[in-house]
Amino acid sequence: xxxxxxxxxxxxxxxxxxxxxxxxxxxxxxxxxxxxxxxxxxxxxxxxxxxxxxxxxxxxxxxxxxxxxxxxxxxxxxxxxxxxxxxxxxxxxxxxxxxxxxxxxxxxxxxxxxxxxxxxxxxxxxxxxxxxxxxxxxxxxxxxxxxxxxxxxxxxxxxxxxxxxxxxxxxxxxxxxxxxxxxxxxxxxxxxxxxxxxxxxxxxxxxxxxxxxxxxxxxxxxxxxxxxxxxxxxxxxxxxxxxxxxxxxxxxxxxxxxxxxxxxxxxxxxxxxxxxxxxxxxx
Amino acid sequence: xxxxxxxxxxxxxxxxxxxxxxxxxxxxxxxxxxxxxxxxxxxxxxxxxxxxxxxxxxxxxxxxxxxxxxxxxxxxxxxxxxxxxxxxxxxxxxxxxxxxxxxxxxxxxxxxxxxxxxxxxxxxxxxxxxxxxxxxxxxxxxxxxxxxxxxxxxxxxxxxxxxxxxxxxxxxxxxxxxxxxxxxxxxxxxxxxxxxxxxxxxxxxxxxxxxxxxxxxxxxxxxxxxxxxxxxxxxxxxxxxxxxxxxxxxxxxxxxxxxxxxxxxxxxxxxxxxxxxxxxxxxxxxxxxxxxxxxxxxxxxxxxxxxxxxxxxxxxxxxxxxxxxxxxx
Numbered sequence: 001x002x003x004x005x006x007x008x009x010x011x012x013x014x015x016x017x018x019x020x021x022x023x024x025x026x027x028x029x030x031x032x033x034x035x036x037x038x039x040x041x042x043x044x045x046x047x048x049x050x051x052x053x054x055x056x057x058x059x060x061x062x063x064x065x066x067x068x069x070x071x072x073x074x075x076x077x078x079x080x081x082x083x084x085x086x087x088x089x090x091x092x093x094x095x096x097x098x099x100x101x102x103x104x105x106x107x108x109x110x111x112x113x114x115x116x117x118x119x120x121x122x123x124x125x126x127x128x129x130x131x132x133x134x135x136x137x138x139x140x141x142x143x144x145x146x147x148x149x150x151x152x153x154x155x156x157x158x159x160x161x162x163x164x165x166x167x168x169x170x171x172x173x174x175x176x177x178x179x180x181x182x183x184x185x186x187x188x189x190x191x192x193x194x195x196x197x198x199x200x201x202x203x204x205x206x207x208x209x210x211x212x213x214x215x216x217x218x219x220x221x222x223x224x225x226x227x228x229x230x231x232x233x234x235x236x237x238x239x240x241x242x243x244x245x246x247x248x249x250x251x252x253x254x255x256x257x258x259x260x261x262x263x264x265x266x267x268x269x270x271x272x273x274x275x276x277x278x279x280x281x282x283x
Numbered sequence: 284x285x286x287x288x289x290x291x292x293x294x295x296x297x298x299x300x301x302x303x304x305x306x307x308x309x310x311x312x313x314x315x316x317x318x319x320x321x322x323x324x325x326x327x328x329x330x331x332x333x334x335x336x337x338x339x340x341x342x343x344x345x346x347x348x349x350x351x352x353x354x355x356x357x358x359x360x361x362x363x364x365x366x367x368x369x370x371x372x373x374x375x376x377x378x379x380x381x382x383x384x385x386x387x388x389x390x391x392x393x394x395x396x397x398x399x400x401x402x403x404x405x406x407x408x409x410x411x412x413x414x415x416x417x418x419x420x421x422x423x424x425x426x427x428x429x430x431x432x433x434x435x436x437x438x439x440x441x442x443x444x445x446x447x448x449x450x451x452x453x454x455x456x457x458x459x460x461x462x463x464x465x466x467x468x469x470x471x472x473x474x475x476x477x478x479x480x481x482x483x484x485x486x487x488x489x490x491x492x493x494x495x496x497x498x499x500x501x502x503x504x505x506x507x508x509x510x511x512x513x514x515x516x517x518x519x520x521x522x523x524x525x526x527x528x529x530x531x532x533x534x535x536x537x538x539x540x541x542x543x544x545x546x547x548x549x550x551x552x553x554x555x556x557x558x559x560x561x562x563x564x565x566x567x568x569x570x571x572x573x574x575x576x577x578x579x580x581x582x583x584x585x586x587x588x589x590x591x592x593x594x595x596x597x598x599x600x601x602x603x604x605x606x607x608x609x610x611x612x
Contacts, residue, residue: 111592
């Protein structure tokens, strides 16, 4: 698997098809992995792929939108690429996607690999990349299933319980904006969180402002979040952001029969208007 | 003979202290360990076996946000300065974190001192816990610290099978300890752990030579420019100030800010003196390793390893220091 990735990366760089391949290399703990940008064919042996390759590298494509770039992508990451293509943020002709078949990765932290899978993998049924130029691994044909049992649990809470649940989590948010910076769907030139005129949310790192930040961040990703789970994975204070994201994903699926990033061509619900669009809360 | 306090006595002493002082101590919930204010009925919640808190104790002196003063529209405008109402005990600091506070002191207490910081600092006693099982990413001994370094603490506690060895280093600490129920015991102090060493020595002299190296752009490729490293750091202290204006009231608020955030050096008109990803990224390391040392005498790093552990893309200060050493020409 790793050999295939290295050989393809080498070929792409040698033939100047791309001038950089974004992939994974071992991290400094000699246990997990980290993103790497390979510019020289002689450097391709740094590339690896294993169960610790958690990062969604599609975010990096935004900075390289005008440069021919190769990328190693898991199925969830390819949904990020599709999202960006769909929203006209990338040019397909500038991309070479090395898709990797994935049956789930492991929950990782620096110096630590857990035996369990991260939340995103537990609910994922997309094991084959949705878009690729070169495929590593045998494609899996599996009907996508949807399991929202974790969301139903939150939905069944009373509004007061739900408020208490989220207050407990949002209160400890430090507004590091890690969730935004790591997100493939967050590419605004100026985020509402930074905007001064109009001022949507103040700089105070306090419960009220944290609620505004976390809810508006989530709403901006409704029908757009591709469930890569990076926001939740990197949150330094362990806020279960995927619960909010998956609630919106569930509603989008029920209201519009739409899954973000699965297809490059279908116009996303918030980029169009149909008279028959349902109104409601998704129930 | 050494003076020790048993775990039970320590907790009941803290319970007693909580009547007079605000106690700030490590508490674990929702999978994260943070310094929290604990009342006398909550002393049992204190986690005495944590390795390292997710956020540093700097939050107590330099909170994520604080109101500096309020102006109320009266007949005459009145300025109400913020103030601390109670003396506090910051309990369970690792020696590296105490050093982090000492480093922020250098910047915030230099004349003219930051009064908001100073008030909290003056009213707080620091009780440390020696670090007997450091994390793999820790490197305090490489930057002048140590797992049982008591330099920047008022009291240091070192855990043994017989109880905690108590050492007071300041007048404040000695006075506080007089009320603690301690016993004299014959105790062999625990062997301190040894940590991985990195060669940080001489790094300040090397930094100017590599300022324009393409290295910074290459590492910055990977950086996602979140503020995690700065916010978990025990000695990063950049902030932003804004006014909250509401009917008849203006509050001046200070909040954490970081050199990695998008608008950090953007000026009116849109010009940014750090225009590239690399220049943006480089600032963090130059502040820590080059700009701070000649003014304040130390590199601005305690070796706590929090940024190493929390960085989403494994930007590792140990690796950066080693790489710069290798670039030596």
